Amino acid sequence: MTVEQIGSEGKDQFPIGMRVLAVDDDPTCLLLLGTLLRRCQYHVTTTSQAKTALKMLRENKNKFDLVISDVHMPDMDGFKLLEHVGLEMDLPVIMLSANGDTKLVMKGITHGACDYLLKPVRIEELQNIWQHVVRRKKKDRCNSGSKDKPHPDSGEAAGIGNVDNNGKLNKKRKDQNEDEDDERDENGHDNEDPSAQKKPRVVWSVELHRKFVAAVNQLGIDKAVPKKILELMNVEKLTRENVASHLQKFRLYLKRISCVANQQANMAAALGTADSAYLRMGSLNGLGNFHTLAGSDQLHNAAFRSFPPSGVLGRLNTPAGLGIRGLPSPGTIQLGHVQNSGNPTNDLSKLQSFVPGNHNTNILQGMPMSLELDRLQHNKSVGHIGELPTTDSTTVFPGSGNLVDARITGFSNNPLLGVTSNSLMLEGSSQQATSHTSVSAIGFQNGNALSDFTSIAPASNQLQDSKAGSQGQASPINCNAGQIIRSAPQEWNAPRKDAPYQSHASINSSIPINSAMIQLGQCLDRNNSIFHRTTDLDSVGPLNFVDPLSIKHGEGDNSIMEPSVIEKEGYLMFQPRPHGSHVPDNIGSLEDLASAMMKQEGGCNGYSLRTSI
Amino acid sequence: MDVVNQLQRQFIDYSASLHREGFLDDQFTQLQKLQDDNSPDFVVEVASLFFEDCEKLINNMARALEQQQGVDFRQVDASVHQLKGSSSSIGAMRVKDVCVAFRSFCEAQNREGCLRCLQQVTHEYSLLKNKLQTLFRQQILAAGGSIPVVE
Numbered sequence: 001m002t003v004e005q006i007g008s009e010g011k012d013q014f015p016i017g018m019r020v021l022a023v024d025d026d027p028t029c030l031l032l033l034g035t036l037l038r039r040c041q042y043h044v045t046t047t048s049q050a051k052t053a054l055k056m057l058r059e060n061k062n063k064f065d066l067v068i069s070d071v072h073m074p075d076m077d078g079f080k081l082l083e084h085v086g087l088e089m090d091l092p093v094i095m096l097s098a099n100g101d102t103k104l105v106m107k108g109i110t111h112g113a114c115d116y117l118l119k120p121v122r123i124e125e126l127q128n129i130w131q132h133v134v135r136r137k138k139k140d141r142c143n144s145g146s147k148d149k150p151h152p153d154s155g156e157a158a159g160i161g162n163v164d165n166n167g168k169l170n171k172k173r174k175d176q177n178e179d180e181d182d183e184r185d186e187n188g189h190d191n192e193d194p195s196a197q198k199k200p201r202v203v204w205s206v207e208l209h210r211k212f213v214a215a216v217n218q219l220g221i222d223k224a225v226p227k228k229i230l231e232l233m234n235v236e237k238l239t240r241e242n243v244a245s246h247l248q249k250f251r252l253y254l255k256r257i258s259c260v261a262n263q264q265a266n267m268a269a270a271l272g273t274a275d276s277a278y279l280r281m282g283s284l285n286g287l288g289n290f291h292t293l294a295g296s297d298q299l300h301n302a303a304f305r306s307f308p309p310s311g312v313l314g315r316l317n318t319p320a321g322l323g324i325r326g327l328p329s330p331g332t333i334q335l336g337h338v339q340n341s342g343n344p345t346n347d348l349s350k351l352q353s354f355v356p357g358n359h360n361t362n363i364l365q366g367m368p369m370s371l372e373l374d375r376l377q378h379n380k381s382v383g384h385i386g387e388l389p390t391t392d393s394t395t396v397f398p399g400s401g402n403l404v405d406a407r408i409t410g411f412s413n414n415p416l417l418g419v420t421s422n423s424l425m426l427e428g429s430s431q432q433a434t435s436h437t438s439v440s441a442i443g444f445q446n447g448n449a450l451s452d453f454t455s456i457a458p459a460s461n462q463l464q465d466s467k468a469g470s471q472g473q474a475s476p477i478n479c480n481a482g483q484i485i486r487s488a489p490q491e492w493n494a495p496r497k498d499a500p501y502q503s504h505a506s507i508n509s510s511i512p513i514n515s516a517m518i519q520l521g522q523c524l525d526r527n528n529s530i531f532h533r534t535t536d537l538d539s540v541g542p543l544n545f546v547d548p549l550s551i552k553h554g555e556g557d558n559s560i561m562e563p564s565v566i567e568k569e570g571y572l573m574f575q576p577r578p579h580g581s582h583v584p585d586n587i588g589s590l591e592d593l594a595s596a597m598m599k600q601e602g603g604c605n606g607y608s609l610r611t612s613i
Numbered sequence: 614m615d616v617v618n619q620l621q622r623q624f625i626d627y628s629a630s631l632h633r634e635g636f637l638d639d640q641f642t643q644l645q646k647l648q649d650d651n652s653p654d655f656v657v658e659v660a661s662l663f664f665e666d667c668e669k670l671i672n673n674m675a676r677a678l679e680q681q682q683g684v685d686f687r688q689v690d691a692s693v694h695q696l697k698g699s700s701s702s703i704g705a706m707r708v709k710d711v712c713v714a715f716r717s718f719c720e721a722q723n724r725e726g727c728l729r730c731l732q733q734v735t736h737e738y739s740l741l742k743n744k745l746q747t748l749f750r751q752q753i754l755a756a757g758g759s760i761p762v763v764e
Binding site for chain 2: 025027028029032035036039070097119120
């Protein structure tokens with residue numbers, strides 16, 4: 001790692017002297033890149049470790065103007081780094097890779113990269129990268145302009161207008177495939193503004209973000225205006241502009257989630273649960289979660305609130321984007337980042353990788369099951385609501401009973417997947433005559449949000465029809481979340497297939513069942529309308545599957561739920577990536593699963609699912 | 614003088630032939646252009662790094678492919694990907710081309726194909742290494758220096 005002293009003349013001769021941080025694990029490329037950059041007369045710092053890079057950036061946000069990072073790195077995924085930098089430091093990031101796949105480039109863009117270069121990198125390309133810095137500064141300057149309005153009240157409207165305009169502008173830009181500046185647009189936080197207007201950057205900590213989300217939820221996403229949010233949050237030294245820009249980002253996240261939400265709508269409709277989407281927003285785990293939320297298509301971190309002891313998941317705290325309750329995007333549940341996630345970024349990245357090209361966030365339709373969310377908190381992670389794929393309920397249930405559809409990598413068609421969070425809490429809907437639904441829910445460990453329990457509900461009928469498979473399933477359904485997941489997919493894919501429950505070894509191991517699950521079981525008894533899927537991204541976060549069946553059998557032993565979070569990898573994948581586990585695309589009938597669950601007496605630990613699922 | 618000219622010519626010719634034969638491509642030329650008074654040994658430095666890296670990656674791949682229980686193709690693919698990146702950065706065209714084929718075998722999880730590619734990569738790498746070492750030697754000579762004798 002080499003550091004070069006920054007001359008004071010650097011800024012004046014911009015772009016000469018622009019400070020670049022280059023990250024690449026390949027020493028050959030790193031040396032080449034560094035040399036090329038120096039040839040362009042930039043100030044270059046190189047490192048082969050993404051973590052070191054982050055550390056350097058965090059130490060002093062003003063130390064660098066631009067970051068160039070490789071995509072494939074051993075210690076941290078380039079996209080993850082990208083998200084972090086974007087959200088925490090709001091610096092332009094350029095991605096670098098030998099692989100120029102459209103999909104990858106798209107991923108880079110959606111994660112907020114301002115450019116994507118292919119190796120071998122040419123000096124001509126590097127000579128122009130300073131434009132990204134200028135562009136960003138300009139944007140920030142525009143935003144800070146609104147901040148200068150004399151009257152906060154009158155200014156607010158204008159400010160909002162400005163923000164909106166910027167947002168729109170930004171969206172346009174986004175459409176043009178430019179970087180998602182608006183995401184990272186910190187209104188008024190322009191540290192790089194050469195016009196000596198230095199404003200301290202606000203760090204959106206977990207606590208702060210939680211308050212923010214609480215305020216937004218209280219107001220309702222449509223009515224949430226920065227001024228009111230600010231008032232509700234009641235935090236000193238927070239300006240309306242801070243809130244406004246944060247809100248902008250938040251809205252983007254929700255928007256991302258909402259693509260899947262639409263699918264959920266159907267499910268919700270099918271399920272007929274009024275309060276379909278009960279989202280529990282837990283507090284995000286620091287910015288990391290937020291980043292992930294922003295960045296990942298599939299993972300949406302929602303701020304989760306602590307689940308109240310009463311554990312009624314029904315509380316809809318979903319922002320508009322979540323689409324709960326008649327919001328356009330039905331029941332999007334944002335994946336909360338597990339608080340305890342040791343390595344959220346990794347998890348996320350893994351999770352993301354898991355969902356095969358599925359950018360939909362699964363929306364978790366809250367089934368009116370009362371889940372004791374607080375229990376879920378065992379996992380130390382806040383229950384994250386996983387997003388269930390917003391697949392059409394029809395897709396989910398009809399015959400295929402695919403609750404777990406596609407999204408879940410494991411389950412090919414599981415649309416529910418998407419929630420990478422480990423804890424999937426599913427509350428069986430009461431109407432779920434069969435535990436199928438719950439079963440299906442369970443199957444999704446993380447993403448499989450059987451979110452649509454609603455979808456499950458209808459499916460339950462189907463499930464019941466095909467009992468065949470389920471029987472066999474019962475056994476595999478151990479309280480072990482992993483197993484559940486396994487069995488779930490199995491069920492769906494091959495309703496009558498008994499065999500491979502175990503096959504999802506990867507899933508099994510990886511699916512941690514949270515003790516929360518157990519709680520789920522308990523909650524299931526109550527109101528099953530709420531379907532909550534909490535996904536814990538955190539490895540710690542156990543999956544909160546609501547496995548009504550399992551819960552029922554619940555040995556009452558929560559031990560099954562190990563907080564071992566679904567492995568980052570594991571989680572999602574019920575089907576681990578290309579290796580092995582074969583997850584049938586179609587989830588077979590839920591009923592199989594359901595019945596399996598029913599039968600299952602033992603395995604479930606601590607699931608006291610007496611629910612009438 | 615004559616000798617130097619001769620050596621220079623030799624160097625140029627050799628360099629050209631390497632390009633012709635596809636061992637090196639335009640990227641290598643770029644590297645040579647980057648060499649200047651500030652970084653006089655740049656090309657040699659990069660090439661040495663590349664060789665080191667290459668050997669490491671080849672070993673990784675060999676190990677991964679040797680696994681009898683089950684080859685972790687992802688790991689192999691990651692190594693190939695990295696090799697592809699570094700070989701293209703240095704301009705090692707033939708090595709890079711093998712990597713491209715290698716990757717598709719990885720995706721297809723074809724162990725035999727992968728092993729063949731690995732052999733090819735190793736072969737190309739050794740060839741390239743020899744050629745570059747010759748080239749560098751000539752570079753030294755053409756610059757008027759002498760090749761140090763290692764006891």
